[in-house]
C-alpha cells in the first residue's frame with residue numbers, strides 16, 4: 398500500500414502543555430484509519446498537524462512529496478483547500494446558507510461558476526440521501542442531516558484525504574451508523590483516504606486500522622481490523 402500521509406516524531410506544545418510528544422502515524426492509499434484514545438491525549442492536535450491546520454513545533458508531516466510542516470501559511474491553506482476535506486463534531490455549516498449552497502462552497506472557492514457548482518452540490522446532496530432538503534437552512538435539519546450536509550461539503554472538492562474529528566459525537570447511534578456508512582462508502586468510492594478521530598468502538602469498526610493515542614504518542618501496535 399502506498400503511503401499518502403505520514404507523520405514522524407511530531408511534537409506540539411500549547412504553553413506548558415505538551416499535547417504531542419513524538420507522535421508517528423501513516424495513512425495508506427484508500428485507507429480509513431481510526432484514531433482513538435483518552436480525552437486530552439492529543440488526538441485533535443495530531444489531526445490538525447496532519448491536516449496542515451496547525452504547524453508542529455518539530456517533526457515531519459509528509460503528503461506525497463510535500464513537507465506540510467515546512468510550507469508557509471498561504472501554501473498550507475491552499476493545500477488544505479485543494480487536497481483535504483474536514484468534518485467536525487458539529488457540522489459547522491454556514492447558518493445563513495441553504496444545504497446546497499453550503500455543499501457548493503468549496504467548489505465556488507475553487508473558482509467554479511455558480512451554476513455548475515450548485516448542480517454538482519445537488520448531486521452530492523442526492524448521493525447523501527438529502528433529496529428534497531437542498532433548500533433548507535441548517536437550523537431546519539436534524540443533527541444527522543446536518544452532519545451529512547457537512548460531509549457533502551467536505552467531499553465536494555474531491556479531496557485526497559478526509560479528516561474527521563468525532564463526526565458522530567453529537568448523534569444518536571442510528572444517525573451515527575447512517576453517517577458512518579455514507580462517509581466510509583463515499584470516501585472509498587472516491588479513492589480518497591480518511592483519518593477519523595472517535596471514542597466510539599462502533600465508529601472505529603468502519604476503519605481498516607485503529608491507532609491508539611496516549612499522552613501525545615501513538616502507542617504501538619496500530620492494529621489491523
Ligand code: ADP
Nearest residue numbers: 411414415416435436437438439440441442443
Ligand atoms: P484530544 O483531542 O485527544 O481530547 P487535544 O489534542 O484536544 O486532545 O488536546 C491535547 C492537550 O492539549 C490537552 O491537554 C488540551 O487541553 C491541550 N490543548 C489542545 N489545544 C489547545 C489550545 N489551542 N490551547 C491550549 N491547550 C490546548
Ligand code: MG
Nearest residue numbers: 440441442562
Ligand atoms: Mg479532540
